[in-house]
Amino acid sequence: MSSADPAAPGRRTSGSPASGGRAPGSPASGRPASSRPASGRPASGGPAASADHPAPAAAPVLAAHGLHHSFGTTRVLRGVDVTVAAGEVVGLVGPNGSGKTTALRILHRALTPDAGQVRLEGRDLRGFTSRQRARRIAVMAQELTGEVPLSVADVVLLGRVPHAGPFGSTTDADLSIATDALDSAGARHLARREFGRLSGGERQRVLIARALAQQPRVLLMDEPTNHLDIGSQHHVLQIVRERGLATVVVLHDLNLAARYCDRVLLLDGGIVQADGPPREALAPELVSATYGVATERATAEDGTTQFLFRGRPVSRRVS
Numbered sequence: 001m002s003s004a005d006p007a008a009p010g011r012r013t014s015g016s017p018a019s020g021g022r023a024p025g026s027p028a029s030g031r032p033a034s035s036r037p038a039s040g041r042p043a044s045g046g047p048a049a050s051a052d053h054p055a056p057a058a059a060p061v062l063a064a065h066g067l068h069h070s071f072g073t074t075r076v077l078r079g080v081d082v083t084v085a086a087g088e089v090v091g092l093v094g095p096n097g098s099g100k101t102t103a104l105r106i107l108h109r110a111l112t113p114d115a116g117q118v119r120l121e122g123r124d125l126r127g128f129t130s131r132q133r134a135r136r137i138a139v140m141a142q143e144l145t146g147e148v149p150l151s152v153a154d155v156v157l158l159g160r161v162p163h164a165g166p167f168g169s170t171t172d173a174d175l176s177i178a179t180d181a182l183d184s185a186g187a188r189h190l191a192r193r194e195f196g197r198l199s200g201g202e203r204q205r206v207l208i209a210r211a212l213a214q215q216p217r218v219l220l221m222d223e224p225t226n227h228l229d230i231g232s233q234h235h236v237l238q239i240v241r242e243r244g245l246a247t248v249v250v251l252h253d254l255n256l257a258a259r260y261c262d263r264v265l266l267l268d269g270g271i272v273q274a275d276g277p278p279r280e281a282l283a284p285e286l287v288s289a290t291y292g293v294a295t296e297r298a299t300a301e302d303g304t305t306q307f308l309f310r311g312r313p314v315s316r317r318v319s
């Protein structure tokens with residue numbers, strides 16, 4: 001890839017704990033349209049009405065079943081299923097150490113599970129070459145590799161590498177795609193800056209642009225909003241929704257998960273405690289038991305869900 005500057009040209013619940021409600025992976029847009037905000041960011045940044053988002057196809061693009069994994073003697077995942085369909089945004093939530101990142105890493109083969117299988121487009125993920133995987137799955141990991149002495153434009157163009165021809169040269173199409181990705185992520189003005197000198201939030205936007213430039217079918221994101229200001233958090237998740245990709249996103253902010261995800265998977269102790277529409281998977285009693293904090297759920301004037309955490313400890317579930 002050249003260092004051309006793209007800026008120049010341009011468990012299942014249906015809310016109940018692990019009880020077998022909807023099958024994991026079933027389309028999640030069962031979330032009532034009325035529960036979605038009519039619009040977003042305060043006036044335009046939330047998810048669009050579900051009518052704007054085609055219902056996810058029944059067949060998942062990416063499906064993991066029966067994942068078990070341990071690090072040494074620590075059992076981290078204990079029979080986890082994760083599925084995501086085209087156009088579906090699945091939120092992976094749960095307390096620190098519950099296994100979210102581990103599950104996400106298994107979904108793109110950065111980690112091989114002790115047991116369980118992952119299928120991409122209906123085929124065993126192990127049958128894909130790394131290049132074939134990279135053409136289909138983009139990952140925005142937690143780590144910010146800030147020491148890389150590359151410009152922002154170069155970092156975003158790295159997203160095009162899996163699509164490059166035999167000589168790896170950057171085409172006009174690559175530049176146009178990278179520019180579009182930078183625009184979408186609100187980072188075009190950063191194109192000529194050195195990546196390693198950006199702020200945490202700026203880097204986050206650039207890494208999102210790189211993932212978009214990859215033009216994947218599946219987007220895996222590990223806490224993509226953790227360095228972003230409130231407005232930017234909404235902006236980024238709105239972008240994610242608009243792209244219509246099969247997306248699995250690790251989030252700590254339950255208000256964001258409720259607002260932007262079609263389906264939420266609540267992990268605790270390596271077990272899926274709930275997998276369903278946010279209204280069900282994030283029922284206050286489930287949230288309280290999972291996080292050990294008194295939780296109330298309110299509905300704001302614009303119809304969005306707002307969690308209130310009282311800070312008062314309550315007994316946690318023992319997984």
Ligand SMILES: Nc1ncnc2c1ncn2[C@@H]1O[C@H](COP(=O)(O)OP(=O)(O)OP(=O)(O)O)[C@@H](O)[C@H]1O
Nearest residue numbers: 071072074076094095096097098099100101102103
């Ligand atoms: N490479 C590793 N070697 C040993 N233990 C690990 C490794 N990676 C993760 N763990 C452990 O596995 C458990 C789950 O970690 P994981 O990162 O999946 O949790 P998480 O839900 O993403 O947490 P957080 O919300 O804090 O990011 C933790 O106890 C962690 O210390």
